[in-house]
Amino acid sequence: MAQWWRSAGGHLGTVAASRGSSSFRGCRNFHTIQAIPRECSGSRISARDRMQNRIPAVVFFQNLLEKVPEARSSSKKHLLTVEKKQIKAILTSPEAPFFCSTRFPLQIRAGSGSSHLLDSGSVLPIKIHRDEETGQILNLVFVWAEDGLKLKVDVPVVFKGEDVCPGIQKGGILNKIRPSLKYLCPSEHIPSKIVVDVSNLDIEDRIFMRDIEVHPSLKLLSKNENMPICKINPTIWENKEPVFE
Structure with missing residues (x-):
């Protein structure tokens, strides 16, 4: 020593x-994650979504994970699906190589190809669940990451x-x-x-x-x-x- x-x-x-702010600016024009809502969850529904080349996802406030019930917030929790093609493009993009420490804009639309915007904001991916054998992405977890949130x-x-x-x-x-x-x-x-x-x-x-x-x-x-x-x-x-x- x-x-x-x-x-x-x-x-x-x-x-x-x-x-992270510079990464976010770099992704803003190229990687606004497009999502559509799903009404319910379950293995059969998730399998159907994957057959349609979509990935089941969820977005919520991070304090929902807190052990103390009083600290949790359930508002703005959405069950979603996102396009498999877009997520794979982001994961292989040189602009966003660190997926789970990069903020992304998120737009939730009424349906695939719809122009009707239901909700939007900034999100941070915190978990990618993959199949242990194939490496296929099974689902994604996002948390809201608006300015001012810690x-x-x-x-x-x-x-x-x-x-x-x-x-x-x-x-x-x-x-x-x-x-x-x-x-x-x-x-x-x-x-x-x-x-x-x-x-x-x-x-x-x-x-x-x-x-x-x-x-x-x-x-x-x-x-x-x-x-x-x-x-x-x-x-x-x-x-x-x-x-x-």
């Missing part, structure tokens, strides 16, 4: 969060600089300890990802949760911000005594 303080100054400026978001961590990292070049291995970090975020400041620059790390160096620079309105939902996000581990052979035959 003797080299940690020397390397810290080289990467903390780039250990930062990509702002949401709990698992923000993915992305590492860069591995190709020039001194510790890796010496034979070390990047141990990616945390694939995501959970924040309480105002909807308008949800970061699509956390970019962690490891280009200055040597063997045994670490980057901690406390080192991440995010918008000041974000609150890290961790009991211990001193937990490491990543560490450059020495290779196995470096930890063993040499064997002579």
Whole structure:
């Protein structure tokens, strides 16, 4: 750890969060999710929707998931279906690679191809349910993400600089300890990802949760911000005594 303080100054400026608002603007013109209501749920109805190339979905306020009943809100909960083709296009789009940490506009129309708008707003996907064998999307869960609402978001961590990292070049291995970090975020400041620059790390160096620079309105939902996000581990052979035959 003797080299940690020397390397810290080289990467903390780039250990930062990509702002969700910019991702939202990029998606606004290309990915307004179109949905139609469904009156009821059930495995047979959902199977029929999938046969019609639609994905069952639901949207509600995130506080509906709270354990305390008084904190829950059931208003604006909608059972929906969305177009399978559109969702697959979004998931493979370079503009929105981090689906569950990106806000999208949502329009709920009276029917497929209808111009009659029933409801609209901004939403955040929080769950993609897939078939374990085929990988087919079974259903989607969204929460309302209007400006001013605070949401709990698992923000993915992305590492860069591995190709020039001194510790890796010496034979070390990047141990990616945390694939995501959970924040309480105002909807308008949800970061699509956390970019962690490891280009200055040597063997045994670490980057901690406390080192991440995010918008000041974000609150890290961790009991211990001193937990490491990543560490450059020495290779196995470096930890063993040499064997002579």
